[in-house]
Amino acid sequence: MSRSVRSLRIAEVGLAIVGIVAVSFACYQALQQVPVQDWRPPSESNNLRSNWQSPQEWDPEVAYEGSYREGAGDTVIYGEFNGEPLMWYAKWWTEGEEPGEFAERGGTSAWTLINSFEANRGGTFQWTGWNNDLENSMSPLEAVVPTWRDGAEGAYSLIHDDIGALGYKACIEPAIEVLKEFPTIKTAWGVFVEPADETDWEAMRWLTRHGHEMVNHSYDHTNAAEQWMWFMPGDTLPSQDPWLPEELEGLVVAPLWPDAADDGEPIWPNPETYTVENEVVSITFTEDQSYWTGYDPQSGLSAEDVDIQPQPGAEKVYITVPDETILYPSTRGGGEDTIMSVYVKYDYRDESGRGENRGYIAPTGANWMETSWLEDNFPERINSTVENDQGRPGWVCMLQLTRPWGDNLSDPQVYSNVVTSKEIVDSMVYDYILEHDGGFGPYFAPNKSVEYYVYPFDSYSETSHGWLEEAGYVGARGGAKSGEAMYGDFFHPYAIDYDAFYINNGDTSDVINNDGNNPHQLLTLDGMVDNILENNGYMIRELHSVNKVDDWNEINNPAVGGWWGGLPQELYRDHLAWLTDLVEENRLAVETPTEVVKYRMVANAISSVDLSRDAEAYRLAVTFEDIDDKYKDEISVIVKLEEGVENLAVEYYDGEQSLAGATWPANPRIAPRKLNTAGTAWSVSVNPYLGDAKLLPGQEHPDPDGPKTSIIADSDRAGSVSSTKFRGVEQGALAFNLPEGDFTANIYSASGRIVETRDVRSLGGEHRIYLTSMSLSQGVYFVQLIDQRENSVALTSRFLRN
Numbered sequence: 056m057s058r059s060v061r062s063l064r065i066a067e068v069g070l071a072i073v074g075i076v077a078v079s080f081a082c083y084q085a086l087q088q089v090p091v092q093d094w095r096p097p098s099e100s101n102n103l104r105s106n107w108q109s110p111q112e113w114d115p116e117v118a119y120e121g122s123y124r125e126g127a128g129d130t131v132i133y134g135e136f137n138g139e140p141l142m143w144y145a146k147w148w149t150e151g152e153e154p155g156e157f158a159e160r161g162g163t164s165a166w167t168l169i170n171s172f173e174a175n176r177g178g179t180f181q182w183t184g185w186n187n188d189l190e191n192s193m194s195p196l197e198a199v200v201p202t203w204r205d206g207a208e209g210a211y212s213l214i215h216d217d218i219g220a221l222g223y224k225a226c227i228e229p230a231i232e233v234l235k236e237f238p239t240i241k242t243a244w245g246v247f248v249e250p251a252d253e254t255d256w257e258a259m260r261w262l263t264r265h266g267h268e269m270v271n272h273s274y275d276h277t278n279a280a281e282q283w284m285w286f287m288p289g290d291t292l293p294s295q296d297p298w299l300p301e302e303l304e305g306l307v308v309a310p311l312w313p314d315a316a317d318d319g320e321p322i323w324p325n326p327e328t329y330t331v332e333n334e335v336v337s338i339t340f341t342e343d344q345s346y347w348t349g350y351d352p353q354s355g356l357s358a359e360d361v362d363i364q365p366q367p368g369a370e371k372v373y374i375t376v377p378d379e380t381i382l383y384p385s386t387r388g389g390g391e392d393t394i395m396s397v398y399v400k401y402d403y404r405d406e407s408g409r410g411e412n413r414g415y416i417a418p419t420g421a422n423w424m425e426t427s428w429l430e431d432n433f434p435e436r437i438n439s440t441v442e443n444d445q446g447r448p449g450w451v452c453m454l455q456l457t458r459p460w461g462d463n464l465s466d467p468q469v470y471s472n473v474v475t476s477k478e479i480v481d482s483m484v485y486d487y488i489l490e491h492d493g494g495f496g497p498y499f500a501p502n503k504s505v506e507y508y509v510y511p512f513d514s515y516s517e518t519s520h521g522w523l524e525e526a527g528y529v530g531a532r533g534g535a536k537s538g539e540a541m542y543g544d545f546f547h548p549y550a551i552d553y554d555a556f557y558i559n560n561g562d563t564s565d566v567i568n569n570d571g572n573n574p575h576q577l578l579t580l581d582g583m584v585d586n587i588l589e590n591n592g593y594m595i596r597e598l599h600s601v602n603k604v605d606d607w608n609e610i611n612n613p614a615v616g617g618w619w620g621g622l623p624q625e626l627y628r629d630h631l632a633w634l635t636d637l638v639e640e641n642r643l644a645v646e647t648p649t650e651v652v653k654y655r656m657v658a659n660a661i662s663s664v665d666l667s668r669d670a671e672a673y674r675l676a677v678t679f680e681d682i683d684d685k686y687k688d689e690i691s692v693i694v695k696l697e698e699g700v701e702n703l704a705v706e707y708y709d710g711e712q713s714l715a716g717a718t719w720p721a722n723p724r725i726a727p728r729k730l731n732t733a734g735t736a737w738s739v740s741v742n743p744y745l746g747d748a749k750l751l752p753g754q755e756h757p758d759p760d761g762p763k764t765s766i767i768a769d770s771d772r773a774g775s776v777s778s779t780k781f782r783g784v785e786q787g788a789l790a791f792n793l794p795e796g797d798f799t800a801n802i803y804s805a806s807g808r809i810v811e812t813r814d815v816r817s818l819g820g821e822h823r824i825y826l827t828s829m830s831l832s833q834g835v836y837f838v839q840l841i842d843q844r845e846n847s848v849a850l851t852s853r854f855l856r857n
Contacts, residue, residue, distance in 0.1 A: 110142055113154055121145030121165070126539065130169070134517055136547045137683075141517075142169040155517035157280045160357065160420065160453050167535055168550050171542035172659050180542045182591035184208055185641055185693060185730055185738075193695040193736065198666035198675060200658055202543045202591060204691045205728050205738040207644040209540065209587035210651050211634070212595045214509055214532060214553075216272055217618070218244040218259060219251030225616040226600030227258050228818075229624040233601065235820050237631040238265070239638050241498070243647045245272030245509035248476040256483045261818045266498035268647035269484050270507040271528075274476035277468070280514040282457040288312075288418070288449065289432060294410035298456055302372055304410025306399060309333040311418050311450040312436060313350035319438060325350060331450075335369045335400045335417040338362070338450070346448045352421035354448045358397075369400040369417070374456065394455045395419070418450035464522045473526050477505040491813060492824060496788060497724045497759050500688050502717035507531065507649045513553075513597075520549035529685050530652035532595055538577035540592030546659055548652040553595035554578045557620045558610050575620070580630055588642060593651060601627045641730070656686040661743065666694050666750075673750035674708075677743035684715035687744040689723050696752065699734030703727045704754035709746045719745055724759040779840060781852035788823035789838055789854065795819040798849065799841040810836070 107121065113131035121128015121144055128145035133154040135141055143154040149165035158164045173180045183189065185206030189199055203210045221227055234240065244262060246269050251259075259269050284299070286292060288310035292303050311333045312318060325345040331338055339362040344353050352361075365371070373393045401414040425446045429437050441447045460468040481504050488495065495503055508523050508531040515533040523531055530548035534541065537552040545551070557575035558566050566580060578586060580596070587594055600618035604610050610621040637643035646654075660680040667674050675692060696703075710721040725740035727750075741748045782790040789800070798815040813824050840850040 115151045118150040119145040120148050139175055139546055157516045160283055170545040170547050170550050172544040172546040180544045182543055189693055195695050195697045196666050198664040198692050198694045200661050200692055204644045205641055206693050208642045209591055210593040210644040211587055212648045213598055214243045214245055214595055215598045216245040217247050217599055219247040219255050221600050223254050223258055226618050229603050230601035233628045237635045240631050240634055240645050241266045241647050243268040243270050245270050246480050247272050247276050248274045248479050257816050259484050263484055269480055270509050271477050271505050272509045273472040273511045276511045278457050278512050278514050279510055279519045280459045281455055284454050286452040300374055301408055301410040305412035306414050306416040308452040309335050309415040317350050335366055335415050336398050337364050351448045354421055354423045356421040358419045365398050369398050371396050372399050416452055418452050420453045421448050422451050424449045464525050469522055473522050480505045502715050529649055540587045540590040540594045543592050553597050555597040558607055598622055653686050653688040654690050657690045664692055675748045679743050687715055689725055689740040689742045691738045691740055693738050696735045700752040701734055702753055702755045703737050704751040704756040705739050706749050707745045708749055712745050722757050726756040779849045781850055784854050791822045793817040793822045797843040800824055801839045803837040
């Protein structure tokens, strides 16, 4: 199935959203920020070069050039990950900017990582999959590791940020309602730990029991880097924004341009000094600080670089570090807590705390402005020189609001947000499920824990990635906010690309089709998937809440049941329905981010696979390089059998084994998938690090977490909960339909002895109790469900364990 919706292209939008600041504000505050990007001075020919430097070691004293429009530029080698050198290309002119580290003042780094295993070896990524590829070329006794699970054409992950701060009824329950309708779609949820309550934790456990992953989104949702907000000339700083000093809210960024007479006829050389002024300040800068075409400032200039004088009636406001209330007030004095100062001029000062000030705020620095933005906002500032350069530098308001966490993992704030938060989520979710359910069924490895990180505000660097590596994570959403799917053979698991979702001022033209101008979102909701399939790549969609709102203009407003970046429930349902079709067609693998990272890290390590006969069975042998234990998990191997079969089971020759701190069962947890009607082609799931696997034609693959079970009778008795139903034994678990509430499940032997008791908290709908291989032997058992609220029997049923 395909959609008529076309993907957004960087070249099509021609917009500076590629240069959206590293603080992408992917949290719950409603920002009306227009993105900007760093200056790219022209080469000697006044045009960007078409031939780029081949990979060389990065030199801080060398100037590099590139084109974000072309997605190419001078290439350098700097840093390494797991022994692999890191290659970066420049998106625009840069000098002295360290690849992979935080850009100054919250800006976007000029460097983009080339995250491709083959490209790092001088080759080119080539997709290997089933549709229109292996289905036309495989011979009997051939085995191939596909790029993506089951040979899909691309991979896709959805991550909902901020669970723990999201209200359950307004923001989580609507998502769960849709996820119940599409059980093959698995998502991830970024846990904001500090505000989470028991309702949140129970929602997380329900989601995890159904195959959705909980990932770490920090303890206190502060910023790993300096947090900045950037506002363009004419922008109004939003009121009641939790991250802005209330003294600044409601003020307008006063435009600061050269005199119109000078601006229309730029000359060379520029004057030795030049002064521009507006309602709030006058700024004088020198010829050395000027852009080469006229009386504009060089991008990168800040208030510290130039002479600023306040106009009559203007005053200086100081921004201080945040206090324990997580607010960022400004003060009328300086001091050691001051981060920066800025000039303002009030027409009206709102003392109520609502942030409804009126007046102006001065720019605090200079940055590049794209021609497309100028056309929409200041068309009179476009002349032939600006058209030739496709933009010009100009004065903007950059506000620093926080300081970064620290320099290393032992720093208290780094440790709290990386380690302590992980330990809490493990205890409340993964360890809890292991203790109460005995395992994760077919969804996760037996050693499952918090393994993936989602940075608050999407602010990160190679330094912060190093904290995660030291703390034992496997990956992070820490690549580029991109308009193009990343390579299908990525090797740096912390530099994973993504795009956000945001309905801007109620306008869906840039959310569900390719029109409009959205500063938070590059690719349409479906357009990202189209792009993934076109490039056989991978990408993450950053989501937040799912909400039921009648007016999409209110989707980002928590006061009426919305949230920053909220997604209307009906749009979520439509998207997941389409994804389900793509999964069934084996075109798309929709998996949690940890599963995707582990798959690629194992696949990158495989050098060969071999399929041979072993009497009536087949032997699958995989040759591999050793990797860190934390990545060792199941991947797909597509095999071509000599005869077609309707069923296929897989087991390891070495049986049950210990690996990476856990006991792995004798059978892979993911069942084989038949790929053709003849039954000769199958995708089998194996963990190569557990040794050779035996393929058993004609046998049914066992369910995970114990022997296969089946129901022999369903003698439900209506109790105090009329909507309670025992559905039987599914995938090694007792499956129920339950209303919302707390229950106790007692499992009795045929002789009437209680052999196991489980506490059950249901959010309503499907609920499973997984059976461990140690808890029950073969035989007939009874399960009785007690409604804890009414202390009465809700259900009694009989089942058989084989």
